[in-house]
Amino acid sequence: GDQRQQAYLIQSGKVRVYTTRDHQEIDLAQLGAGQIVGEMALLMDGKRTASVQAIEDCNLIVINRQEFEKRLHDTDRAIQSMVNMMTQRIKDANDVIADKRGSLRAIIKTAEVMVNNTKSNLP
Template sequence: MSLNEEVELLRKIPLFAKIEPSKLKLLAFTSERLTYQSGQRLFQQGDVGDAAYIIIDGEASVRIRTDGGEIQVAELGKGDVVGEIAILCDVPRTASVEATGKLITLRITKELFFRLISEFPQISIEIMRELAARLERTNVQLREALNR
């Protein structure tokens, strides 16, 4: 995938939709492009959060440890962002993320992520919207589990 193709993909992600193309090009250029094979982990639950990841292509599974073993709590695909909670809240990773096939990501370091947020307040709003939507989905799942 070329730099211009990565920029086009980034423009389709709500988090980055309002950022000018020249800044997106810089983001794509300064991010590390990583490829994972099925079963490889981007990070483990409990790891230090040093970066967020944007899925360029492929799918991944979000997994958490429980007393009964590890369970899948979400699936991620092209355009999804993962790993931002640990860097925003300065807490260990809240889940593990594993490739479920060939997976291509852009890794955005914590420093670059915070620079983007400070330069583009719109990103902060989109992050809040995404986190609020995730919280609502979690609450629905919790209510359903408690009503069984």
């Protein structure tokens, strides 16, 4: 959750978007050309909700907070409210996805341990 003042439009290349729960990295998405990363920080008062790592060499265009806020301010109030509501829903959905993926990972690890224990007890 570090503070950032910009988002990035990916012109070329690919990035991995992930979050960390209980010291485990949980993949949320892979993004490529034409997609934006970091937009949630612009919408959520600068707090990062995920981390990003380049998978391939990338060319990026910076979208700074000041320009973004100016453009959002210049839009209709109903649009502003809708953007704020959708932003919160996306953040909530990301949290649910991360929790479910973390739970699934724990189930898989438990199953692997059970299989290994069963194998070691076979004649």
